[in-house]
Every structure is written in structure tokens, then in C-alpha cells.
Amino acid sequence: MIAINNLTFRIGSRALYEEANWHIKPGEKIGLIGANGTGKSTLLKIIVGEYSPSEGTVSMSKDIKIGYLNQDLLSYDSHHTILHVAMEAFERQNQLHDEIEVLLKKIETDYSDELINKLSDKQQEFEALDGYNIEYRANEILAGLGFSTEDQHRPLNTFSGGWRMRVMLAKILLQNPDILLLDEPTNHMDLPSIKWLETYLNGFEGAIVIVSHDRYFLDRIVNRIVESRKGKLTIYSGNYTFYLEEKALRSEIQKGEFKNQQAKIKQEERLIERFKAKASKAKMAQSRMKALDKMERVEDVDDDNPTVNFRFKFSKPSGRHVIRIENASKSYPNINILDQAEALIEKGDKIALIGANGKGKSTLLRMIAGTEAFSGKCENGHNVTTTFFAQHQLESLHLDNAILEELQAFAPKHSDTELRSILGCFLFTGDDVFKKIRVLSGGEKSRVALAKSLTTDSNFLILDEPTNHLDIQSVNILIQALEQYEGTFIAVSHDRYFLDSVANKIWFIEDQQIKEYPGTYAEYEEWQAKRLKEIVPGGGIKHAKVEKAKKEEAKPQVSDDKAKQLKKLNQQLQKLEDDVAAQDKLVKEAEAEIAKEEVYSNPQKLKEVNERYHHLKEQLGALQLHWEQLADEILILEG
Structure with a gap:
């Protein structure tokens, strides 16, 4: 997918990478780690072509689509709504939508076959690209990243840098790239949004490279760790916890090899020192010196995990x-x-x-x-x-x-x-x-x-x-x-x-x-998982049973009035889910009708069906919004 071969990258006289190698394969979920200053963000910029290698190559297929999230996107500004900015990801669909609107306007006065055929082609392509669902997909991802329905209609430039970064992440996710390069994606995110992103990335079918300091986030997503250290890239086949265990094992082996080699070097040096002055042994001593110079040295293991040995004290302890x-x-x-x-x-x-x-x-x-x-x-x-x-x-x-x-x-x-x-x-x-x-x-x-x-x-x-x-x-x-x-x-x-x-x-x-x-x-987290309610496929909100006896005190009692209100709201929610499913079926039927020849070849009929489709879609959106509000109300009551 992407091949990095013998990469050297210098900043002035300092080599950030020196003959580093790394091959990224389709579907791999990779955590790129290393101390600050080891070049992780720089490496991502080399991959996307923002920086050029001093030596070596970065090669990839020509049609590969890369989604790249980096901290530079914090400066992106726009007066458009965040929903509009996120939907900029659908470049072709947006273009087709605008072209279809123009053609529909022309068809009101021009019924030529050429215009009708052109409209039909555009609509078929728009449908093939799932154009009728792009707004729903954008709504879904923005909601997952913490934006309310009202937020989605606010201009991007009214949000802080951290929230803008989430919008840019939503836009990248909507582009559905072949590989995601994410530089500290959880910065500025709260815990619910991080958990949502974990779920999304676990279902993402393309490759992912993540730079992150969040150990839990890496453990839940990646199946491979690449460590950037001393100008090299070292690969570990597992998540972050596996990396720690494997690195400790490799370090132990390396320590043993270093210790054995040092003992051998000292032994050789003593022999050389002993015999180099003797004429009969001088040739042997020189031969051993050359062999010693050519020996590939094993490096000692650096301690990458320094310990804090300073005892933090204060002169006066506080009261209870x-x-x-x-x-x-x-x-x-x-x-x-x-x-x-x-x-x-x-x-x-x-x-x-x-x-x-x-x-x-x-x-x-x-x-x-x-x-x-x-x-x-x-x-x-x-x-x-x-x-x-x-x-x-x-x-x-x-x-x-x-x-x-x-x-x-x-x-x-x-x-x-x-x-x-x-x-x-x-x-x-x-x-x-x-x-x-x-x-x-x-x-x-x-x-x-x-x-x-x-x-x-x-x-x-x-x-x-x-x-x-x-x-x-x-x-x-x-x-x-x-x-x-x-x-x-x-x-x-x-x-x-x-x-x-x-x-x-x-x-x-x-x-x-x-x-x-x-x-x-x-x-x-374990307690909260039991406490929260689960969304059950096709069946509204399923309530976790209130535990009795010793667990009763950990969870507040629900009053009779509140229980009755919750029961009523859940019944409403169940009915609303049925309404959403029925309305969604009507929208899909209208989409299918638009594609029929007897419809798109008849301008008047096409106009009527289009109007009906947009009306049905608006009704579906209103039902979905009502469902979200009702679900929020239930969760608040149960809190």
C-alpha cells in the first residue's frame, strides 16, 4: 500500500531518520509512537508529500486516497455551518446535486429529450454515490463527535480550535479514504467522543496510522506498533500492551548479548595487550585487533522509562x-x-x-x-x-x-x-x-x-x-x-x-x-456500563434492571411517578421508531420511483415525484430529530 525504503530525513545537520524502512499494508491498524521530538508528525508529513526525504523513497499506488488529520487544521476558518463544512467531503455528490437543481429548473420550460436524458444520467450517478443519504451520514458522524443538532447549523468560525478540529475529523471520515493518518486525534476530545471514535475506527475497513499518547485508545484500536527511535522505525505485531511486553523481552535479550559481547571484548583486549609486544605473537595480536575493530557492536539498552525519585513534601499537612x-x-x-x-x-x-x-x-x-x-x-x-x-x-x-x-x-x-x-x-x-x-x-x-x-x-x-x-x-x-x-x-x-x-x-x-x-x-466504568441503558436493535431502549440488596445503595431509587413517566416515554419512543422505519421505507420508494424511465421521461411527473421525495425526506428528518430528543429526555430521567 505504502512503502518507505531507506528513508533519511535531515533537519540541518541532524538526521531525524536514517535509512528507516516501513511497509504499510491494507487494513493494518498502526500506532506510531515515540518520545516528543523523534519525528512522528514529520513522518506523516513525508508520507503525504508535504516534506521530501533527504534520501530514500516513499512509494504508493497512484489512486490511493489518504485522509490526513493534523494539528495545523486548527487554523482552518469558514463562515459556513459545520454541517456544510463536513459535507464538503462529498465533492462529486455536491457537484451533481447543484447540476441536478439547474437541470430541474430548465426542465420547467424545456422538455427536450436531450435535457431529460442528461438529468436521468445525473440522477442515476447521484443515487449510485448514495447522494440522498450524505446529509444523514454527516449528521451521524458530527453527532458522534459531540455536536448537537443546533450546533451543526452554527458557523465554523464561532467554535474554538478544539471543536474545529473535530469538524475537520468528521470531514476526513466522511471522505472514506483508503488510509487514515491521524496525528493526536483525541486532543481536545471528551471521553464520550473518544469512545465513539474508538467504535468508528474499529469498524473502518481501510488502514489507519495513529499518533497518540493515549494508551487506552491505542490498545483498543491498533494491531501493530511502530516505534520511532534513534532515527529508526521498529515494528511490533500487537497493540500497545503487547509492545510493552515484547520490548521488555527484546531489551532483556539485548542486555544479555551486550553483557556477553563486552566480556568477550575485554578478554580479547587483554590477550592483545599481553601478546602485542612479543615478536612471535605480534601477527596474531594484530589479527585479533582487526577482528575486534570489525566486530558489529551490540548497543547497551537505554532506560526509556525514567523513575521519579524526588519526594514531594509540604511543610504543613491539611486538616481532615x-x-x-x-x-x-x-x-x-x-x-x-x-x-x-x-x-x-x-x-x-x-x-x-x-x-x-x-x-x-x-x-x-x-x-x-x-x-x-x-x-x-x-x-x-x-x-x-x-x-x-x-x-x-x-x-x-x-x-x-x-x-x-x-x-x-x-x-x-x-x-x-x-x-x-x-x-x-x-x-x-x-x-x-x-x-x-x-x-x-x-x-x-x-x-x-x-x-x-x-x-x-x-x-x-x-x-x-x-x-x-x-x-x-x-x-x-x-x-x-x-x-x-x-x-x-x-x-x-x-x-x-x-x-x-x-x-x-x-x-x-x-x-x-x-x-x-x-x-x-x-x-x-464497570459500574456505569451496568447503570446505563442499552439501545436494542429494533426495540427501543432496554432498561438495565435495578439491582437489589447490597447494590441498591449504589443506584438511586426511581419514584413511582418517574417510573410511570418513563414507561410512557418508552412507549412513545417505540412507536416513533416504527414511524421512522415506515417513513424511511417511503423515502426509499420515492428514490426508486425517480429512477424509473416513465417518470424521468415525463417532466411533469418527474417534478411531482421530486417534490414528494423532498417532502418525505424532510418528514423523516423531523421524526429522527424527535427520536433523539425523546431518547435524551429518557436518559436524563433515568440518570
Whole structure:
């Protein structure tokens, strides 16, 4: 499908890749991994032709269709609705639609055979390309990526960069390419959208190459890992978990080979040193020296997983109660976040605050930090000292400071040795600490900001998306740091591996209240899967049975009135599903009628059938929208 042979790519005098090889086969699901700066995004740009190799070749079939998502698309701007932008993927269908509209207008006054035949050909091609369903397909994918029906009719330029990226992803998915190249596709996505994307990609029949720092995302999708390291591409036949196991095994074997070779080299060197001065043995010694010089050396194994050995301390431990929230209410125009909500954070809590975007996670963090106005109370407990980490803090870094200077100014009580130890934990070693902030990448700036947060004398941390811009190695370091942190924290993140590794409680906002699950993220997911309702093929919404006895307390009771209301709504939903199926059948019958010769050869008849088709399609859309609203209402009642 795509063959990379002896690829060398240089940036100045530095070789990012040197004689690297990789063949991408049809249907492969590949995770492209490696530390920041090893050239993963660059490699994708080489594949699509944005960059040219210094040496070597990238070859592929001429008719291959590539869908490429990259962070540069954040700057894409348009005054069109996001539905219109997504439907730009259907270039030929849109062209045919416009041509058909023009021909239908002409046919009102011109009944010539030539015009009727031309219209028939266009309509047949439009139908063959599934043109009548393109809007529905665009609706479906945009909804999966978190856009409501109302959102889909808003202009693209009214959305933030992260939401625009989702629109561009929708457009790429709708193009149905032969291969998808996805550079950090889960950045700026909430957990529901990530799960939807996982399901979609698992059903995608083409090849996929994903650059991602989300271990769970890779584990659920890929069947092959390609590691970019030291200018080479190393292939592992399995998902990310398999890669870790296989790499550990390969490293163990390599360590053994290195140790054996070093012992052999030392033995040869001793023999050479012993006999090189003796005339009778000089020839043998020279021969052994040449053999030693020609020996292909086995490299020692580098430790790609540095450990955090700095103990993060604070001078004053907090009291038992860290944060108490009482009667908290918060709303924005058209959205209510909290209504008389209450919650308690206790000493030693490691809380993951989860949920879809727009549910108020970051707002709640700001309320706890005291930077967001609201009605009600949020009180700090005894001796609580707080540090709030958020992405906007990257902008507060002093660009002209060196990394070490930035920490010295922020944490003057720490010695340079302590600060360098902390920076070493975040992969800034040796002379790296003297780099200016302005030359750092986004991920490196995030690591500096996180290092600053952990040098504070704080016993309570508020972390808003701390894993953004971090590679897998850096996420592991943050996990180790938080595992050693003896204080209390609350964190928002879409990285499920991170959440499962550090949290002992889960918070989520539901019915404008702060709800708590007392367990890990994996346990919460299992509980939530049982709690949520399942969509059953052809049969409405199937309710998970309320468990009794010991499980009763984990799930709120449903009142009789609510039960009656739910029963009524589910009956309505069942009837609505039948109506949707019947209406869909009428739409398909109208499509088939348009293609009949006796219809398209009769201008008046064709006009009538076209009008009927569009009317039926509008009715189908209204029914589908009503179904979505009713389903949402049911889920809210059952929440």
C-alpha cells in the first residue's frame, strides 16, 4: 500500500531518520509512537508529500486516497455551518446535486429529450454515490463527535480550535479514504467522543496510522506498533500492551548479548595487550585487533522509562476536611451547571472529575480554586494550601528565562540541586535546564509548568488537563509523581490510563449535582456500563434492571411517578421508531420511483415525484430529530 525504503530525513545537520524502512499494508491498524521530538508528525508529513526525504523513497499506488488529520487544521476558518463544512467531503455528490437543481429548473420550460436524458444520467450517478443519504451520514458522524443538532447549523468560525478540529475529523471520515493518518486525534476530545471514535475506527475497513499518547485508545484500536527511535522505525505485531511486553523481552535479550559481547571484548583486549609486544605473537595480536575493530557492536539498552525519585513534601499537612461545597449554584446563558450542589473533599482524596465537554468540569475546578464567581459556599479546611494548574498557565511562563531560572524564581526555598532533581524527573537533564522557555515545544512547556506546580509548598493540587501535550513517557512521569504526592488533588483529564492510575474517587456532574463514585476509574466504568441503558436493535431502549440488596445503595431509587413517566416515554419512543422505519421505507420508494424511465421521461411527473421525495425526506428528518430528543429526555430521567 505504502512503502518507505531507506528513508533519511535531515533537519540541518541532524538526521531525524536514517535509512528507516516501513511497509504499510491494507487494513493494518498502526500506532506510531515515540518520545516528543523523534519525528512522528514529520513522518506523516513525508508520507503525504508535504516534506521530501533527504534520501530514500516513499512509494504508493497512484489512486490511493489518504485522509490526513493534523494539528495545523486548527487554523482552518469558514463562515459556513459545520454541517456544510463536513459535507464538503462529498465533492462529486455536491457537484451533481447543484447540476441536478439547474437541470430541474430548465426542465420547467424545456422538455427536450436531450435535457431529460442528461438529468436521468445525473440522477442515476447521484443515487449510485448514495447522494440522498450524505446529509444523514454527516449528521451521524458530527453527532458522534459531540455536536448537537443546533450546533451543526452554527458557523465554523464561532467554535474554538478544539471543536474545529473535530469538524475537520468528521470531514476526513466522511471522505472514506483508503488510509487514515491521524496525528493526536483525541486532543481536545471528551471521553464520550473518544469512545465513539474508538467504535468508528474499529469498524473502518481501510488502514489507519495513529499518533497518540493515549494508551487506552491505542490498545483498543491498533494491531501493530511502530516505534520511532534513534532515527529508526521498529515494528511490533500487537497493540500497545503487547509492545510493552515484547520490548521488555527484546531489551532483556539485548542486555544479555551486550553483557556477553563486552566480556568477550575485554578478554580479547587483554590477550592483545599481553601478546602485542612479543615478536612471535605480534601477527596474531594484530589479527585479533582487526577482528575486534570489525566486530558489529551490540548497543547497551537505554532506560526509556525514567523513575521519579524526588519526594514531594509540604511543610504543613491539611486538616481532615480539605474543601466543603455547600448550596453551590452556577449557570451561564442557556446552560445550568450546578443547582444547590454539595460535595466534600477529604485529606488524601485523589479525585478524577470526568464527563462530557460542556458539563462544567473546568468551571467546577475554578470554583474550587476561587477564581470563578458562583452562589453558595466553597470553604477551605484547616491549613489547606492550594496550587491550580491549567493550560493557560503555559502563557504565564517567562519566555526569556531559562528553565532552571523559571523554577528558581518560583521556588526560592529549594536548592539548585533539588530543582535540577525535579527537572530531571520531567526529562530536563544536563544542559537542558539552561534552555530558554521561548524555544520549547508545547509539551516541554507543559512539563515545566507541571514541575513548577510540584515545587510549591501546597498540600492540595487542582489539575485541569495536565496530560495535554505530554507524550506517553511524560504521562508516566506525572503518574509516578502523583503516586508519591502525599497531599490531596482533583484532576480533569481525558487520558483514561492516567485517571485509572492516580484516582481513588470519581466525581461527575449529573442533574446539576456533584455525584461521587468511591473507587478507581476502571471500577467506575464497570459500574456505569451496568447503570446505563442499552439501545436494542429494533426495540427501543432496554432498561438495565435495578439491582437489589447490597447494590441498591449504589443506584438511586426511581419514584413511582418517574417510573410511570418513563414507561410512557418508552412507549412513545417505540412507536416513533416504527414511524421512522415506515417513513424511511417511503423515502426509499420515492428514490426508486425517480429512477424509473416513465417518470424521468415525463417532466411533469418527474417534478411531482421530486417534490414528494423532498417532502418525505424532510418528514423523516423531523421524526429522527424527535427520536433523539425523546431518547435524551429518557436518559436524563433515568440518570
